[in-house]
Amino acid sequence: MVAPGGDVSNNGYGRAAWVVWGVGLFAYAVVVMHRTSLGVAGLEAADHFNTTPGVISTFVVLQLATYAIAQVPVGLLLDRFGSRILLTAGVLLAGGGQVLLAFAEDLPLAYAARLLLGVGDACIFNSVLRLLPRWFDARRVPVLSQVTGMFAAIGQIAAVGVVLPLIQGYGWTTGLLIASTTCVVSAVASAVFVRNSPRGEPTAVVADPLREIPRNILGVTKHPATQLGFWIHFTSGFSMNTFLFMWGMPYLIVGQGLSQLEASGLFTLLSVASMVAGPIVGALTARHPLRRSNLALIVIGSLIVAWTLVLAWPGKAPALLLFVLVIVIAVNGPGTGIGFDFPRTNLPVTRLGAANGVVIAGGFTGGTVLILVMGVFLDWIAGGEQYTAQDLRWAWMLQAPFFAIGIAGILLSRRRLRALMAAQGVIVPSWREVVERIRRSRGSAG
Missing domain, CATH: 1.20.1250.20 (MFS general substrate transporter like domains)
Known part of the structure; x- marks a missing residue:
């Protein structure tokens, strides 16, 4: 079977490949941490917004729907601009959503914050997956794809071990703002260390004319x-x-x-x-x-x-x-x-x-x-x-x-x-x- 996307014939590109992938993994874990923050701090959110956990649960539906709907548009942007830009923009959007949530005092602004986070979240996993065929041997990609998915669990654990204690220890606004600094660190790392492809290799991005995008x-x-x-x-x-x-x-x-x-x-x-x-x-x-x-x-x-x-x-x-x-x-x-x-x-x-x-x-x-x-x-x-x-x-x-x-x-x-x-x-x-x-x-x- 031909693998058009997995044409790297060696065992990868050495340390650079692992650095690029590692930065992508960090971005994914960070965004998942923020994605699941309301799941572990639902009671604190209900108290902050003076509402019920049932109402807070609607944030989940909005966020999941946004994540799903954004996938195809984000995928098109990914093919046009590459993983580096989408990873950087994605973690900044997710961080911006958390900052907005930190200062939100009413539900409409909180919904807007989760929508923003959902769009940022949609940029991350796909961007990391797209890097793998460019940096690693095709035989390694299935396992590395699964290991990438594993970092969602790291993010979920971090939501319990990092975000929740920060909110409980420093309060809603300060706790979320401190947690959001992880997005800044991830965005800087993505901009500095991630490359869409190894030096000398095709960038694998395509700029389709607008009229051809629907087709x-x-x-x-x-x-x-x-x-x-x-x-x-x-x-x-x-x-x-x-x-x-x-x-x-x-x-x-x-x-x-x-x-x-x-x-x-x-x-x-x-x-x-x-x-x-x-x-x-x-x-x-x-x-x-x-x-x-x-x-x-x-x-x-x-x-x-x-x-x-x-x-x-x-x-x-x-x-x-x-x-x-x-x-x-x-x-x-x-x-x-x-x-x-x-x-x-x-x-x-x-x-x-x-x-x-x-x-x-x-x-x-x-x-x-x-x-x-x-x-x-x-x-x-x-x-x-x-x-x-x-x-x-x-x-x-x-x-x-x-x-x-x-x-x-x-x-x-x-x-x-x-x-x-x-x-x-x-x-x-x-x-x-x-x-x-x-x-x-x-x-x-x-």
């Missing part, structure tokens, strides 16, 4: 590799995003009767397990490039089984089953990363920004819609009262059509991609052919 967006979006990546990210990511950003903690506490400490422990386990699973999923993706979609389906299938067992269990699920559910949700985080490997190996590097933007929108679009659907459903079924464990059980069952639509999208787009690959001379053998080849090899060896 190019349509071409990238219609490509089966982009569509397969989108549906994998959607199906593997919507449940995890809904669990992490909104309905996981209420389900564990109200639906399963766990204490705040026990539920927080499972959330910490989820972050750690995702970090462990990332390199493993990346290595399997690199080792079996013709079976990447099967790996994604296995990961997704395990999540469907885990949720089915937990939701079908009469009463409260056993602790072991909840432990398994959290582990499987954690593995589906790296599972979304499989989606990025299809555009990388089937599209030119000059189109990766837009293509990866479409892929990233998958899981966050699904998560945003499910968060809203579950919220509306819970308001309806609870009739204005406090929702119950049974209400939450029914609400989480609303995942079923999301899984059905996502798997159908994966299978249909995979069929189209394999037909295109076959026309290019790359044939994916059937499982029967693989088994027969293994049987013959063992027979000849004996």
Whole structure:
């Protein structure tokens, strides 16, 4: 399989490659820290704005929606200007959003602050991914992509260990302003140390005439590799995003009767397990490039089984089953990363920004819609009262059509991609052919 975006034939470009990637990782961790700050400081935010945690939760929906909607425009800017400018601008926008939130006294200004942060956040992960094929050997990229995703967990931990203590120790405004200085440091580092490509190599940026932009967006979006990546990210990511950003903690506490400490422990386990699973999923993706979609389906299938067992269990699920559910949700985080490997190996590097933007929108679009659907459903079924464990059980069952639509999208787009690959001379053998080849090899060896 040809990898237009991964044409570095050596093992990378030495220390410079690791510096460029490291600065990108720092930017990603910093922005994720600020992205999740309201999740860990929700009570402090409710107190500051004199409102309820329920109202503060609408910040999450706005931020996720902004993040998803901004992906394709940001991807186009990334292909036009490169990672250096987008990383620098992204962390400055995110920092500006946090500064605005620090001084905000009313909800409209706070919503504007989260919108600004959402746009900045949308610039970061895609920018780091786009650097990898230019600076590292193509065989390393799947694992490095997964390691990049792991730094979201670092940012989440930093939100608990840095932002929350600053707010509690110095107050809302001063705490957020101190935390925002990390964005300034990251922006300076990105501007100074990040380069779109190694010295002497093509910059891999393209300045399309404005009149051709709609056609190019349509071409990238219609490509089966982009569509397969989108549906994998959607199906593997919507449940995890809904669990992490909104309905996981209420389900564990109200639906399963766990204490705040026990539920927080499972959330910490989820972050750690995702970090462990990332390199493993990346290595399997690199080792079996013709079976990447099967790996994604296995990961997704395990999540469907885990949720089915937990939701079908009469009463409260056993602790072991909840432990398994959290582990499987954690593995589906790296599972979304499989989606990025299809555009990388089937599209030119000059189109990766837009293509990866479409892929990233998958899981966050699904998560945003499910968060809203579950919220509306819970308001309806609870009739204005406090929702119950049974209400939450029914609400989480609303995942079923999301899984059905996502798997159908994966299978249909995979069929189209394999037909295109076959026309290019790359044939994916059937499982029967693989088994027969293994049987013959063992027979000849004996």
